[in-house]
Amino acid sequence: MATWQIWLVGLGTISVMMVLTWIASVVRQDASVVDRVWGLAFVVGAWTYAIAADTWVARTWLVLALVTIWGLRLSIYITWRNWGDGEDKRYQAMRQRNPDSFAARSLVTIFLLQGVLAWFISLPLLAATVYDVPVGLIWLDYLGIAVWVVGFVFEAGGDWQLSRFLADPDNRGKVMDRGLWRYTRHPNYFGDTTVWWSFFLIALSTGAWWTFVGSLAMTLFIVKVSGVALTDKNMGKGSSKREGFDEYVRRTNAFVPWFPKD
Numbered sequence: 001m002a003t004w005q006i007w008l009v010g011l012g013t014i015s016v017m018m019v020l021t022w023i024a025s026v027v028r029q030d031a032s033v034v035d036r037v038w039g040l041a042f043v044v045g046a047w048t049y050a051i052a053a054d055t056w057v058a059r060t061w062l063v064l065a066l067v068t069i070w071g072l073r074l075s076i077y078i079t080w081r082n083w084g085d086g087e088d089k090r091y092q093a094m095r096q097r098n099p100d101s102f103a104a105r106s107l108v109t110i111f112l113l114q115g116v117l118a119w120f121i122s123l124p125l126l127a128a129t130v131y132d133v134p135v136g137l138i139w140l141d142y143l144g145i146a147v148w149v150v151g152f153v154f155e156a157g158g159d160w161q162l163s164r165f166l167a168d169p170d171n172r173g174k175v176m177d178r179g180l181w182r183y184t185r186h187p188n189y190f191g192d193t194t195v196w197w198s199f200f201l202i203a204l205s206t207g208a209w210w211t212f213v214g215s216l217a218m219t220l221f222i223v224k225v226s227g228v229a230l231t232d233k234n235m236g237k238g239s240s241k242r243e244g245f246d247e248y249v250r251r252t253n254a255f256v257p258w259f260p261k262d
Contacts, residue, residue, distance in 0.1 A: 018115035031091035039074030041118035063128040123214030124203035131206035144201035155191025183257040
């Protein structure tokens with residue numbers, strides 16, 4: 001199959017996954033399950049590309065290992081973090097606005113939309129699993145591994161530090177400004193985008209420079225839509241505003257880690 005055909009096969013498998021997740025959400029009356037499978041969508045896409053291409057060089061196994069570790073960790077963490085909390089407020093608001101048609105609407109506006117987004121973002125995974133030249137790993141692959149490690153440490157480490165902070169009753173209503181959170185207000189989101197630029201570097205080793213649009217889309221989505229902007233907006237207003245938040249914003253970079261301002 002041609003590369004574009006393999007990419008379309010990936011769209012099919014991701015879409016099937018999202019439809020099955022949507023069915024589960026209708027049964028459970030909880031659209032939040034889509035957040036739990038977000039990371040898995042990339043794992044499913046990458047394995048689909050690899051199986052369809054049937055190249056299986058070192059780079060194929062490398063990117064499959066890295067995306068599987070990343071995707072499984074993210075899905076497990078989100079499932080654990082949200083266990084027993086009920087439906088996310090974002091989806092509750094959508095359900096209240098469209099009580100009679102929410103189930104049908106959510107299939108398109110939540111589940112399939114996120115599936116298409118994941119499919120587009122997965123372009124670096126497509127190139128890294130389909131192209132078999134060069135056969136061996138080159139310096140860009142090793143640079144990609146190093147960048148992936150940095151990103152994974154920030155993402156997984158930031159999540160772990162925040163979960164421990166929130167588990168302490170003494171920290172209720174306070175701002176998390178310790179560990180990685182001392183250098184960026186969103187180490188987890190910074191780490192996530194860094195991981196995706198590492199996938200681009202690995203794809204670039206095959207000459208697939210055009211796959212940067214996938215990593216760029218993930219960056220813009222996290223920074224401008226679902227991650228940094230949304231979290232800061234919710235943290236900085238109303239009852240959700242935490243003690244010392246304004247001062248934390250003043251001295252701490254929003255995204256790229258750097259030393260706190262005096």
